[in-house]
Amino acid sequence: MPFIEAPTTFYLGRKVDPNSKKLTEDVVYYDSRDLTTHAVVVGMTGSGKTGLCITMLEEAILDNIPAIVIDPKGDITNLLLNFPQLRPQDFQPWINDDDARRAGMDIPAYSADVAQRWRDGLGSWGIVPERVKWLQIAAQKSIFTPGSDAGLPVSILASLRYPREGWAGNEEAIREKVNGITTALLALAGINAQPVKDNEHVLVANIIENAWRQNQDLTLEDVITQVQTPPFEKLGVLPIDKFMSERKRFNLAMELNNIIASPSFRDSWLQGQSLDMQNLLYQENGRPRVSIFYTAHLNDAERMFINTLILENMLSWMRTLSGTTTLRAILYIDEMFGYFPPYPKNPPTKDPILRLLKQARAFGIGLILATQNPGDLDYKGLSNAGTWFIGRLQSDNDRARVMDGLREMASADDDMDLRAVSSMISDVAPRVFLMRNVHDEESPLLVHSRWAMSFLRGPLTRQQIGLLMRDQRQKLLQKLAEKYGQQHQTAWQQHAGMTSRYGNAPQGSPQNPPGLPPGMPPGLPSGNTPPPTLPGQPAPAFGAQSAPPPPPPSGGQTSIQPAAGRSLGNAPQGFNNSPSALSSSIAQYFVPPRINSQQAVGGWQQSGTMAMQTQGAQLVYQPMLLAQALVRYQDRKAGIYTARVFCYAVPDIRSAGLVHWQEHKTEPINAREVQSKPLPNTFFADVPGGLMDSRRLTALKREVTDMLYNTALLVVPFNPDLKVYGDPDAEFSEFQSQVQISAREQRDAEMDKLAEQYANQIQRLEADLNRRERQLAATKKELRDRKREELFTTGEALLSLWRGRTNYTLSRMSRATRYRRQTTADISGSHETLETLERQIAEKEQEFEGKLHEVSEKWAHIANNTQEHVINPFKKDIQLELFGVGWMPMWYTINNGQPVVIKAF
Numbered sequence: 001m002p003f004i005e006a007p008t009t010f011y012l013g014r015k016v017d018p019n020s021k022k023l024t025e026d027v028v029y030y031d032s033r034d035l036t037t038h039a040v041v042v043g044m045t046g047s048g049k050t051g052l053c054i055t056m057l058e059e060a061i062l063d064n065i066p067a068i069v070i071d072p073k074g075d076i077t078n079l080l081l082n083f084p085q086l087r088p089q090d091f092q093p094w095i096n097d098d099d100a101r102r103a104g105m106d107i108p109a110y111s112a113d114v115a116q117r118w119r120d121g122l123g124s125w126g127i128v129p130e131r132v133k134w135l136q137i138a139a140q141k142s143i144f145t146p147g148s149d150a151g152l153p154v155s156i157l158a159s160l161r162y163p164r165e166g167w168a169g170n171e172e173a174i175r176e177k178v179n180g181i182t183t184a185l186l187a188l189a190g191i192n193a194q195p196v197k198d199n200e201h202v203l204v205a206n207i208i209e210n211a212w213r214q215n216q217d218l219t220l221e222d223v224i225t226q227v228q229t230p231p232f233e234k235l236g237v238l239p240i241d242k243f244m245s246e247r248k249r250f251n252l253a254m255e256l257n258n259i260i261a262s263p264s265f266r267d268s269w270l271q272g273q274s275l276d277m278q279n280l281l282y283q284e285n286g287r288p289r290v291s292i293f294y295t296a297h298l299n300d301a302e303r304m305f306i307n308t309l310i311l312e313n314m315l316s317w318m319r320t321l322s323g324t325t326t327l328r329a330i331l332y333i334d335e336m337f338g339y340f341p342p343y344p345k346n347p348p349t350k351d352p353i354l355r356l357l358k359q360a361r362a363f364g365i366g367l368i369l370a371t372q373n374p375g376d377l378d379y380k381g382l383s384n385a386g387t388w389f390i391g392r393l394q395s396d397n398d399r400a401r402v403m404d405g406l407r408e409m410a411s412a413d414d415d416m417d418l419r420a421v422s423s424m425i426s427d428v429a430p431r432v433f434l435m436r437n438v439h440d441e442e443s444p445l446l447v448h449s450r451w452a453m454s455f456l457r458g459p460l461t462r463q464q465i466g467l468l469m470r471d472q473r474q475k476l477l478q479k480l481a482e483k484y485g486q487q488h489q490t491a492w493q494q495h496a497g498m499t500s501r502y503g504n505a506p507q508g509s510p511q512n513p514p515g516l517p518p519g520m521p522p523g524l525p526s527g528n529t530p531p532p533t534l535p536g537q538p539a540p541a542f543g544a545q546s547a548p549p550p551p552p553p554s555g556g557q558t559s560i561q562p563a564a565g566r567s568l569g570n571a572p573q574g575f576n577n578s579p580s581a582l583s584s585s586i587a588q589y590f591v592p593p594r595i596n597s598q599q600a601v602g603g604w605q606q607s608g609t610m611a612m613q614t615q616g617a618q619l620v621y622q623p624m625l626l627a628q629a630l631v632r633y634q635d636r637k638a639g640i641y642t643a644r645v646f647c648y649a650v651p652d653i654r655s656a657g658l659v660h661w662q663e664h665k666t667e668p669i670n671a672r673e674v675q676s677k678p679l680p681n682t683f684f685a686d687v688p689g690g691l692m693d694s695r696r697l698t699a700l701k702r703e704v705t706d707m708l709y710n711t712a713l714l715v716v717p718f719n720p721d722l723k724v725y726g727d728p729d730a731e732f733s734e735f736q737s738q739v740q741i742s743a744r745e746q747r748d749a750e751m752d753k754l755a756e757q758y759a760n761q762i763q764r765l766e767a768d769l770n771r772r773e774r775q776l777a778a779t780k781k782e783l784r785d786r787k788r789e790e791l792f793t794t795g796e797a798l799l800s801l802w803r804g805r806t807n808y809t810l811s812r813m814s815r816a817t818r819y820r821r822q823t824t825a826d827i828s829g830s831h832e833t834l835e836t837l838e839r840q841i842a843e844k845e846q847e848f849e850g851k852l853h854e855v856s857e858k859w860a861h862i863a864n865n866t867q868e869h870v871i872n873p874f875k876k877d878i879q880l881e882l883f884g885v886g887w888m889p890m891w892y893t894i895n896n897g898q899p900v901v902i903k904a905f
């Protein structure tokens with residue numbers, strides 16, 4: 001048994017003897033829960049930091065833990081190179097030409113050589129191909145290339161969305177985020193400004209805060225416009241012009257504008273995956289995801305900018321989580337150079353890293369921070385880190401610095417023998433690290449990292465990244481395209497401030513400029529063509545995304561009035577100049593058009609087959625039965641309180657007969673936008689008989705309420721064993737990750753109990769063994785020595801797992817048993833009993849591993865048992881907001897001589 005595959009436990013490598021510096025057989029495990037107090041990895045280039053960290057990520061993936069990786073050199077992209085079959089042809093496409101040349105081989109020969117090296121390497125560390133296979137499929141691995149379209153594109157726009165968690169109770173945290181984003185934004189424009197001190201910073205931070213306080217999302221364009229004309233008159237006690245002159249503000253606006261004026265910025269920073277942690281850490285089905293941010297191609301300011309945004313978004317996401325004791329997710333920063341420097345340096349990344357180090361533990365988020373130069377790190381902040389890996393260091397100076405840092409830590413913990421540590425790290429080989437873990441009584445110890453399952457070939461080229469991300473990229477672009485379409489439909493609702501009542505606003509995608517048919521994102525896939533604008537509408541100031549959604553028409557003349565105010569003297573056939581008079585007992589609503597004539601015609605063309613040749617379109621009203629209800633759902637047990645709006649517009653209501661409500665379901669209408677009068681220059685279709693009959697309408701009113709009562713059910717995902725209900729207004733992946741965390745916590749608790757139980761049982765067997773051995777009359781001294789070693793090893797092995805310590809030494813134990821067997825063979829008669837006991841101990845261990853596996857399987861099964869929980873509305877919670885004759889807006893046009901009427905709502 002080379003190592004025990006135990007849930008929650010990372011297989012890191014094997015111990016190195018501190019005296020001989022030789023690799024031993026003792027496996028080093030790491031309890032992943034220890035990572036919630038973060039790990040710091042220090043060592044010179046080539047010391048094996050990245051290899052060790054990739055190893056940890058691999059172990060995390062095998063235990064379904066997702067990760068965000070900041071990858072300034074591009075080495076972590078190697079995590080995608082998993083070849084379970086280890087064939088030369090698997091490696092060949094990823095071989096570095098230079099490496100082959102240096103080795104004096106052609107590519108195929110070198111590929112075979114590398115494949116053999118990996119086969120031998122993994123074999124010698126006891127790793128079987130199935131483990132690599134599982135690593136390959138256990139998580140989705142994505143490479144994001146902000147500012148470039150080589151891999152997956154990133155959009156930074158959502159970062160200026162107002163915080164959905166609300167101000168109350170989050171003031172401090174949100175203000176920190178405002179400061180972070182402001183510093184990053186100014187840095188991107190080449191302005192090095194500090195919070196509170198510098199006027200530029202104060203101004204921009206106030207602009208963001210001002211908008212967010214009013215629950216308004218900002219765009220970069222808004223920020224620039226408001227820098228010139230701030231939406232407030234004073235800053236502190238000073239009038240705005242005194243605080244910062246108009247000229248200075250203009251210059252600042254120009255500098256900010258220069259960033260986004262470049263077409264490359266528009267293409268590469270504004271379209272793509274938003275930095276939404278839920279989506280970056282989980283796939284839609286809730287399975288884990290590893291999101292690698294490759295930033296090797298960026299300049300320092302851009303890198304600082306994107307890193308700050310990632311960190312700030314991580315912090316905001318964290319605040320929405322509930323606490324946990326288990327490891328939920330990893331944030332790994334490879335090469336920390338410049339992101340967390342000692343005082344007095346204060347780049348925008350420093351503060352969020354510090355906050356994460358201090359706060360992330362409670363939420364199960366573990367940071368892994370790697371650096372070559374210990375001088376890059378602020379030790380005060382790092383005294384929060386619970387685990388240190390110290391590899392080969394370049395100079396005595398570096399070593400002295402590391403010792404300084406450890407001294408800070410040691411003050412809280414007097415056990416550590418600093419002199420011993422210093423000598424241990426004096427001259428270690430590559431891939432050997434001094435491991436210091438505050439949760440582990442046995443540390444510090446020397447660990448040699450195990451062989452990485454991923455092919456460590458170094459940074460991938462952009463082409464290779466493109467190849468790896470081809471499918472994911474296509475899917476992402478497709479999803480964004482759909483989202484843009486959806487966004488379009490709800491744009492005016494959002495504009496009217498109706499997001500909450502009408503369900504979740506689509507997350508984090510830029511708004512479509514008006515004039516684009518639904519389902520068509522501007523300029524996607526990235527191209528430079530400006531999005532079409534409506535005739536007569538000014539081009540957006542700073543690019544397509546800034547255009548506001550079309551304002552809802554508020555009576556009178558509107559921007560979507562067709563035919564440029566052309567007055568049509570005569571009503572088209574089938575339409576009248578004025579609406580028919582109806583009984584005053586019947587409510588009437590004039591519904592404003594939501595779709596302009598171009599969109600309507602465009603949509604109609606898409607759905608039809610023939611080309612449309614029209615000359616303008618005329619707005620007409622068609623009277624329909626309009627029924628819109630707000631349905632509230634409450635379920636105390638599931639803790640769910642939410643609402644949905646259902647809207648039906650039924651034409652052709654006869655005096656009798658069935659109404660097929662579901663066929664006439666339509667987008668909800670903003671009840672506050674509905675008018676009591678028609679727009680001018682419009683015509684009106686006849687009112688069908690049933691709609692003039694108030695008795696019939698009363699009956700239908702009852703009918704629609706009954707219909708909703710029976711059919712408007714809310715279905716949420718539900719896990720019966722864990723008693724976790726999905727939030728109906730959140731994504732499914734959120735439910736899944738919640739379930740995973742809950743299952744993991746219970747699994748770990750059960751595993752701990754199991755370890756304790758087995759430690760006790762095995763200790764009993766050992767005591768028995770010990771007693772019988774003592775009964776042996778003639779025992780060789782050698783035998784006694786062996787036994788003592790074994791006793792020590794076995795008990796300790798299980799006890800350490802039980803205590804949650806980070807390493808145990810089962811392999812050493814089995815070796816000790818083997819040695820002893822040779823010795824006892826000399827003693828006749830008594831060795832049989834001893835062998836039986838030995839066998840029993842070995843069986844117990846195997847049983848233990850089997851049980852661990854069972855526990856793991858059981859909770860995996862429980863976590864996957866998703867059922868539907870159905871919430872029926874109460875009748876009292878069905879509230880009709882609109883019921884009566886809805887004058888529904890339609891576009892009337894002539895196509896090839898035939899009249900066509902298209903929905904405008």
Ligand SMILES: Nc1ncnc2c1ncn2[C@@H]1O[C@H](COP(=O)(O)OP(=O)(O)O)[C@@H](O)[C@H]1O
Binds near residue numbers: 043045
């Ligand atoms: N766990 C590992 N398994 C196999 N090879 C490794 C491992 N760790 C390091 N190496 C080898 O050592 C080289 C240098 O290690 P690396 O982790 O990149 O060092 P660092 O990040 O400290 O500069 C790698 O390119 C790889 O060939």
Ligand SMILES: [Mg+2]
Binds near residue numbers: 049050051075334
């Ligand atoms: Mg490295």
